Amino acid sequence: MKTELASERSVIVYHDEPIGAQTTAQLQYLGKQIKSALGEQLLDLVQSYQSLLVIFNPRLSSHPSVIKIIEQCIENLPTGSMATHQQLVRLPVYYHEEVGPDLERIASHHKLTIEQVIERHCSQAYQVYAIGFAPGFAYLGEVASDIAMPRLKSPRPKVAKGSVGIADQQTAIYPAASPGGWNLIGRCPIELFNPEQTPAMPFNVGDNVQFSAINKDEFINLGGIL
Template identity: 45%
Template sequence: MKPRVEVVAIDCLMVRLFDEIAETNMPWMLAACARLREGFGAHLIDLVPSYTTLMVHYDLLALSPARARELIGQALIELKPDTQAGGQCHVLPVWYDSSVGPELSLLAQRSGLAVEEVIRRHSGREYQVFALGFAPGFAFMGLVEEALAAPRLNTPRKRVAAGSVGIAERQTAAYPVESPGGWNLIGRTPAKLFDRGRDGYSLMQPGDRVRFEAIGHAEFVNLGGDDTPLEVLA
């Protein structure tokens, strides 16, 4: 690992720890986050972790850009992965069905698997939250196995229902609010992923782990899920 510091804005620096996305990156990212928060203290305005980078937004009235670089350098000295900080583990119930996940059958055809096997494989492993972005509470998770990987849609949908679960390349995610989107949709969760009344707003944070649990239609509705078919929303 050879960290690089890049300028993002007059009061923001980007710390690039890795060049490739990997599940093994996160323990290093969490360790760096802890060190940077300690080093910058009250002069840190925001710290945004992503797949391979950390954006450091600092108080320019309190620190010069040169001093900010010094603090970053000091924080990364003898950095070791944080193997203890694994974040929370969330279990998200999902109703996998073509009416709310129109690409479910297409993914099955693409992979040569039965629909039931696609569901079993997607819900059969634990995913890591790499980053939040695109929409409030939208957690980019991975990595899905190669057999389920699929490119984004050529033409994004204008409306994707809140709770929609999808796959793009080797990432998976659930839409926290209704929005446009181009991911391959395979189901829907009734879980409330973004809540203004929740501390931190988002249910998930980088470093958390997520497991999807297949449920039936009746349970989905009982849990408050909206079963309006996607084609009705379009």
């Protein structure tokens, strides 16, 4: 791992291993050690695929002292495999062409039926590799290769809140209406970000998410909007 200055009050740690469960677990463990070591000097930690952003209070610390503490934490990382402290979050999805306009195209591209695409998307748990783009937008991976699809060449100007999409070998849910270039296959009725609740999101980096198919009536009864 290596550390670099990110801003006047932050340092970023880059992991030198590929994206995966072990990289996520090591960054998660490192974050906890840094949090304990920095104490009140720490303002926030932001974990991503292969990096950890450490934001500190410049009134209480400095780049050299923070980097020294981070490097000590890196040196003390356990060797060998490491498990993430994760929960399994189950989220319902209404899979249908009226809310998933790219379902048919994905099925046709992979020579599958729409039902097979849905079955494959629901058949496994996906790890939360990062949360970004928008509050509550979790990058989940990896989808099976036989339903993976590249991003749209021309992003849609507006994607509905709750839309479930696939981009390359990742899948995600749009927590709010926004522009987007992912292939849409369904819609989730669950609120993914509410700053007035604790916690504000149902998942954290390192958690696993698994989808389950519901019908239109169930979607509406759970608060979904078409």
